[in-house]
Amino acid sequence: MENESDSKASGRGALAEFKDAVTSLFGQVTSLVPDFGLGREFPRHELRVEDEECRVLVELPGFKREEIDVSVAGRTLTVSGQRPRFEPPESGRMLRSERPSGDFELVVRLPAEVDALAVVAQMRDGILDARLPKSSGRGRSIEVEETSGGEEGSGAMPWEEGSEPKAQDDESGADDG
């Protein structure tokens, strides 16, 4: 938002420092690649920190789960995708065009280490709901129990049932593909 004054001022480093401070305070930072038409924030998101997990809700109306890339690296969650510009039918004339389109990339700094292999992300009513269980180890993915037991958030998994892409012998955090 402060981009203009940012480029004008010589204190670019100071601004970056400030941004870092804000990031460390609030644990998240948003970046959008293009400037969407109205300067709206797209996509809007919310980070919730709970005891056992971090939860990130992202507003992505019209998207299917497979049209969105969700990846976790360290303490960073990245959600990206592309929304094509809406084209009216041949005989149609656009009267208003407010809905954002284009490439987007949302980067969320997580306040805790999470288990990248246990991330569950699903779409519902145009909201991406990513649940990121906190890991107890430091940076190493921990073994995950099969979530057949009725824990609070059980239910639909983004992966086909029975093919859980969980810990085998790998230890590096990978994205969820």
Next chain:
Amino acid sequence: MDRIEHDELREAQQSEPTREEREARARRHRYTRPAVDIYSTDTEMVVLADMPGVRKSDLEITLDRDELVIEAKAAGRAEDESSLPWGYYRRFKLKTAFDREGITASLEGGICRISLPKAASEQTRKVKVD
């Protein structure tokens, strides 16, 4: 940009609020205006509104005289004290005559689509030249 087209549809003006209105506004203070795309063809006008988090049962579309009102709460937001919008609210003044009975709406993946068929008198018609 074709300015004339904007006469077809205009954002409703805020008038003096009644008590009812004020109450409704209080309820909606965490609501936001949904972004819309609107297009017009010879036979209909279509409004597409981004309303992520809204379920069909919570979407209310009313046509009050010449005013189209879109209102919806987003599931779970108020309960969770979410920082995302708790719902959506927007009004449009319709300048064209529409077939009121023929208006339809659907909701899919957080996108609301409202189709307003133009009244026969408003439809573009090609005149045959003999």
